Amino acid sequence: MSGKFKNLLVLTLLALLTFFAGNHTAVAQIVKLPVSIDYPLLQSLIISKAFHDKNESAILVNEGAGCIYLVLSHPKVMEEKGFIRLETEISVRAGTPLLDECLAPIVWSGFLVLYQRPEINNQTWQLSFKTYRSALFEKNRQPANIAGLLWQLIESHVFDYLNSITVDLAPPVNNLKAFLMPLFPPQVQQQTQAMLDSLHTGETGITPEAITVQILADVHEVYRPEDARFTETLSGVKLDEVVAVWEQWDSLLSFLTATMAKDLLTPEERQTLMDVLLETRYNFVENLDNKAVSHDFVRAQFASAWKQLSPIFRNHLSPGSSPQSLGYFSFFTAADALTVLDGLGPTFGIEMSRNGLIRLAKMISQDPAILRYNSGVNPDLQHLFEIDSTPAQAPAQEELPPEEKIIEEDLPPPPGSSPPPEPTSQLFNFFCTPLYAAEDKNLEEIRSWKVPEEDIPGYVKKVVRLLNAQARTTLKQKKLPPSIRASFRMMIPAMAWQESCFRQFVMRNNQLTYLLSYNNSSVGLMQVNMRIWRGLYDQERLRWDIRYNAAAGCEIAALYLNDYALRGKKGGGTPDNETIAHLVYAMYNGGPAQYKKYLERERSGKLYESDKLFWEKYEWVSTASWDKISKCLIGG
Numbered sequence: 001m002s003g004k005f006k007n008l009l010v011l012t013l014l015a016l017l018t019f020f021a022g023n024h025t026a027v028a029q030i031v032k033l034p035v036s037i038d039y040p041l042l043q044s045l046i047i048s049k050a051f052h053d054k055n056e057s058a059i060l061v062n063e064g065a066g067c068i069y070l071v072l073s074h075p076k077v078m079e080e081k082g083f084i085r086l087e088t089e090i091s092v093r094a095g096t097p098l099l100d101e102c103l104a105p106i107v108w109s110g111f112l113v114l115y116q117r118p119e120i121n122n123q124t125w126q127l128s129f130k131t132y133r134s135a136l137f138e139k140n141r142q143p144a145n146i147a148g149l150l151w152q153l154i155e156s157h158v159f160d161y162l163n164s165i166t167v168d169l170a171p172p173v174n175n176l177k178a179f180l181m182p183l184f185p186p187q188v189q190q191q192t193q194a195m196l197d198s199l200h201t202g203e204t205g206i207t208p209e210a211i212t213v214q215i216l217a218d219v220h221e222v223y224r225p226e227d228a229r230f231t232e233t234l235s236g237v238k239l240d241e242v243v244a245v246w247e248q249w250d251s252l253l254s255f256l257t258a259t260m261a262k263d264l265l266t267p268e269e270r271q272t273l274m275d276v277l278l279e280t281r282y283n284f285v286e287n288l289d290n291k292a293v294s295h296d297f298v299r300a301q302f303a304s305a306w307k308q309l310s311p312i313f314r315n316h317l318s319p320g321s322s323p324q325s326l327g328y329f330s331f332f333t334a335a336d337a338l339t340v341l342d343g344l345g346p347t348f349g350i351e352m353s354r355n356g357l358i359r360l361a362k363m364i365s366q367d368p369a370i371l372r373y374n375s376g377v378n379p380d381l382q383h384l385f386e387i388d389s390t391p392a393q394a395p396a397q398e399e400l401p402p403e404e405k406i407i408e409e410d411l412p413p414p415p416g417s418s419p420p421p422e423p424t425s426q427l428f429n430f431f432c433t434p435l436y437a438a439e440d441k442n443l444e445e446i447r448s449w450k451v452p453e454e455d456i457p458g459y460v461k462k463v464v465r466l467l468n469a470q471a472r473t474t475l476k477q478k479k480l481p482p483s484i485r486a487s488f489r490m491m492i493p494a495m496a497w498q499e500s501c502f503r504q505f506v507m508r509n510n511q512l513t514y515l516l517s518y519n520n521s522s523v524g525l526m527q528v529n530m531r532i533w534r535g536l537y538d539q540e541r542l543r544w545d546i547r548y549n550a551a552a553g554c555e556i557a558a559l560y561l562n563d564y565a566l567r568g569k570k571g572g573g574t575p576d577n578e579t580i581a582h583l584v585y586a587m588y589n590g591g592p593a594q595y596k597k598y599l600e601r602e603r604s605g606k607l608y609e610s611d612k613l614f615w616e617k618y619e620w621v622s623t624a625s626w627d628k629i630s631k632c633l634i635g636g
Helices: 003-018 039-050 148-163 170-183 186-198 236-261 267-289 297-315 323-344 354-364 379-384 402-408 443-448 456-478 482-500 539-544 546-565 577-590 594-604 609-622 626-633
Strands: 029-038 057-063 068-080 083-098 101-120 126-137 200-206 210-219 505-508 511-514
Touching (some): 039 068, 039 210, 101 148, 236 297, 267 297, 482 577, 546 577
Antiparallel strands (some): 029 210, 200 210
């Protein structure tokens, strides 16, 4: 049995037991842990075990310098009418060797097809395949009628060879028992051992997508249902520990998503990958802000992500997969059983841990960097989101065309003679904790975007010109339809007004630094969230380069506009432009799930305060009511 498949089964059972969920009764329950072996994986296993000669072949006979020759090659596995259909190319030659000659050779090549069903030995854990019928076909796929001598050669060698292929499940199961025991808490060691000792085989089956093998476990409850450990919200050190685990989980999910992004995806697959990554991140940020993170938060996210990603990973596991691709498949195959057990509640009191993630990641790659939560840009993620390595930025001195001059009109009058307070928002709680002062940066450029104590109208005009020019650049780059362009040009300054009150930098402790949100996750003029857009944008440039920040914010808005709002939903059509502006801002703040949530708020008349405040800014932008900026920019 190949080491690849051992890893598959070890990972499958490891994930099941690491995240294990069981029933809420005091009696033992037999739980079925399904292991799915997709046909591309089975084909790869057959090749590695029985077709390991050159060019995916198996030379069964080679006598008389090739005078008597029989070779099988390029096996293919699929389901057909309730059977496993194993097809292999076959080349056969039968002659009489005489000295260096081959007398009267008969040569034939074509295809052999076996129709099989899986069987498992309850004592030895051997998975074998019983042949029920077979057929020979010519190269043109017509039924073959070959010479008796050739058939005798095939019959005496091929069927025994192919029927002898087995998959041994015993070694990984035995290794699993020794491997898992130390992972469980000491207080449940006895119950853990009993469960591991109870593992036994169940039924095998055939579906159009995979062979299924059941491994059965006797599970007893080992924690009280009233124990609130897994639902209590966390704080302090415990919260920090879960945040660290989530960051490793996000790194692993990003790695897997970026890996799939290298393949040729359908539009639906691309959308799903983006949705899962964004929703996982938005959900974490929201729960962290609301102090609603619990012990099993990461486990629940893992299960939810798998349900959506599973079909994509299975579709892209090709029969010629590399060992690395088989590792990806192994990881997600393990989650199959998690989805079965996820709704039954915690049994062993084990949550997703850093060690658990490390073990899972090692099944995929030996590179420890895949679990590293770094701030670097990932080109494969950018490819998935159709984001350039650097977002297209407007020229620094670009002048607005006449039809867009409305954006610069009616600027507020200069403030009174009394000195204004330190720039801070009266409407939004930006309790900023600067990470760095403006040292070793482009100081001249940074200082030019400091909110001045005088000439506020000039500063506002400068920011508006930047935002308008950037909106036009993004519109051109992303090729957004003409019908939405005017709304987009108003949407961008309204978002910047709402998010940052037109500020990229603020003074803190007598130092100029970048504007950071109260939860230390969103930054700058467009308040781009660094957790949510990690790997997609350069975090240092988001902090210190206002033009880059504006370009990133415009690009994110365009993504939500083009890939979500303008596409509408099945049967719902495309919303009007005003609703689209609301939707884009709601998704900008809360992720793709806000599409439906906002429409429901609008229907019920229960808009969030942020919905109302954004629309207020949008109307002010549309009427060039720039005097309103004093409400947040100078505390007026």
